[in-house]
Amino acid sequence: xxxxxxxxxxxKMGKFDLSHRVVLAPLSRDxxxxxxxxxxxxxxxxxxxxxxxxxxxxxxxxxDTAQRYPHSPGIWSKEQVEAWKPIxxxxxxxxxxxxxxxxxxxxxxxxxxxxxxxxxxxLLVRANGIDTAELSIASRLRTDEIPLVVDDYxxxxxxxxxxxxxxxxxxxxxxxxxxxxxxQVNYRADDYGGSLENRCRFAQEVxxxxxxxxxxxxxxxxxxxxxxxxxxxxxxxxxxxVFVADAMSKHGILYCHAIEPRTKRVGxxxxxxxxxxxxxxxxxxxxxxxxxxxxxDGNRAIAEGYADLIAYGRFFLANPDxxxxxxxxxxxxxxxxxxxxxxxPVVGYTDYPxxxx
Numbered sequence: 001x002x003x004x005x006x007x008x009x010x011x012k013m014g015k016f017d018l019s020h021r022v023v024l025a026p027l028s029r030d031x032x033x034x035x036x037x038x039x040x041x042x043x044x045x046x047x048x049x050x051x052x053x054x055x056x057x058x059x060x061x062x063x064d065t066a067q068r069y070p071h072s073p074g075i076w077s078k079e080q081v082e083a084w085k086p087i088x089x090x091x092x093x094x095x096x097x098x099x100x101x102x103x104x105x106x107x108x109x110x111x112x113x114x115x116x117x118x119x120x121x122x123l124l125v126r127a128n129g130i131d132t133a134e135l136s137i138a139s140r141l142r143t144d145e146i147p148l149v150v151d152d153y154x155x156x157x158x159x160x161x162x163x164x165x166x167x168x169x170x171x172x173x174x175x176x177x178x179x180x181x182x183x184q185v186n187y188r189a190d191d192y193g194g195s196l197e198n199r200c201r202f203a204q205e206v207x208x209x210x211x212x213x214x215x216x217x218x219x220x221x222x223x224x225x226x227x228x229x230x231x232x233x234x235x236x237x238x239x240x241x242v243f244v245a246d247a248m249s250k251h252g253i254l255y256c257h258a259i260e261p262r263t264k265r266v267g268x269x270x271x272x273x274x275x276x277x278x279x280x281x282x283x284x285x286x287x288x289x290x291x292x293x294x295x296x297d298g299n300r301a302i303a304e305g306y307a308d309l310i311a312y313g314r315f316f317l318a319n320p321d322x323x324x325x326x327x328x329x330x331x332x333x334x335x336x337x338x339x340x341x342x343x344x345p346v347v348g349y350t351d352y353p354x355x356x357x
Contacts, residue, residue: 006302007295008327010052011309013286014217014254016097016166018309019052021302022323025290025311026056026101026169026222030341031349032073035061037083040345042090047320047350051095054309056169056257059103062156063149071343075100075156081163088164099220100160101169102153102210106176106230143190146202149176154209157219167218170206172244173259174229177203181225181240182232196243203244207251220255220288221248226275227259237261238278245282256283257311260291274306295326321354330355 011018032038049055061074074080084100091098141149157168172178179185180202186193192201203221211219225234225241234240245256261275280287289307298310316322318335325332339348 005327005329006299007310008323009302011286013054013308016054017052018054018097019050020323020327021298021309022053022316022326023288023309023311024048024053024055024316025313026058026171027313027317028058028072028341029349030071031343031345032071033343035064035072035074036080037073037087038345039086040350041087043350045087045098046090046094047354048316048322049091049094049096050321050323052097053095053323054097054099055091056311057098057100057165059101059171059174060156060160062102062104063152072103075102075159075163076152081159084160084163084165092164097166098164099167099169100163100165101171101222102156102160103171103174104149104152104176105174106179143192146192146205150202150205150209153206154213157210157214161214161218167220167254168210168214169220169222169257170203170210171222172203173222173224173227173257174232177206178224178227178229179232181244182234184233184235185231196240199240200244200247204247204251207248207253211251211253216252217254219251219253220257220286221253222257222259223248223279224259225279226261241276241279242282245279249282249284253285255286255288255309257288257290260289262291274301277306280307295329298326318352320352321356325355328355 007022008020011021031040045055059072061072061076063076064074075084088098153170160168170177172181180192181199183199186199188194191198193199207219207221223241223244225237225244241258248256256279258276258279276289286308288309288311289301290311293301293310293312301307301310312322314335315332318333319325333352336348342348
């Protein structure tokens with residue numbers, strides 16, 4: 001068939017036999033009205049499913065107080081579990097492996113999204129007319145409240161498995177867990193702040209609870225030590241990334257999904273400067289890299305052992321048959337950023353053409 005394409009080679013991830021290394025990254029699409037996944041998501045996810053392909057569902061809220069976007073899905077209620085089932089079944093019917101990403105946005109939430117109309121646990125102030133998060137939720141959440149939030153993750157993980165998902169990805173790249181990690185927003189003076197060990201304590205408690213509930217073979221985590229989502233940055237992201245990767249590895253979880261430093265945007269020329277190698281070496285399991293990769297970048301990363309799998313977001317959004325296009329080195333559809341988050345159930349969602357069409 002010609003030259004081998006590293007991205008289109010099989011890989012065994014725990015008990016899962018993957019036919020290629022191209023992963024659908026979790027992508028918020030804002031089309032789950034009232035926090036309930038909708039029927040149009042059946043087509044959306046099934047379009048992007050290939051036999052033996054790994055898909056990670058969009059960020060899914062673990063509780064009704066965890067919302068950031070108006071139409072993001074949840075997984076805390078029976079109704080949501082039932083709504084997810086036909087979506088998961090559609091992926092399985094085409095031979096895909098489907099993980100649910102569990103998310104709590106923390107201080108990125110807003111009054112209008114909370115059912116009790118209360119402020120998020122962070123303190124929002126006005127500075128020169130601009131909203132800024134002065135304190136993160138990590139500095140405001142009472143110590144005695146933390147076990148309740150940990151339990152929200154546990155229940156959500158159980159619900160995801162009940163909905164038929166093959167596993168869960170704990171979203172530690174943006175939101176609450178990330179806010180605990182980052183020393184530029186975590187001002188706590190208790191056991192959850194200060195040292196790296198303390199700042200990683202909440203994440204480890206979440207992972208431990210989820211592993212106890214569904215098994216380490218069904219658990220992954222997404223990390224972004226270099227990110228600044230919700231103003232959450234860290235003074236030493238290199239040290240943070242290695243510490244967290246090593247800590248997560250000790251729990252025996254299935255994979256670590258890490259985001260590269262933002263040194264290249266999708267579509268820009270030049271290779272992705274690889275900043276995740278120390279994390280890759282610290283984590284003793286499947287390692288997924290994401291952040292600005294194109295076909296050539298992904299092939300190099302797989303061929304050289306830098307990562308086991310590569311997650312694609314915007315390219316996969318606009319090309320439902322992305323693994324096939326990568327295999328053939330076929331042209332890609334261009335994505336339309338203006339339709340990423342509109343509530344339309346078709347436009348910019350399920351209307352991107354396949355190569356065969």
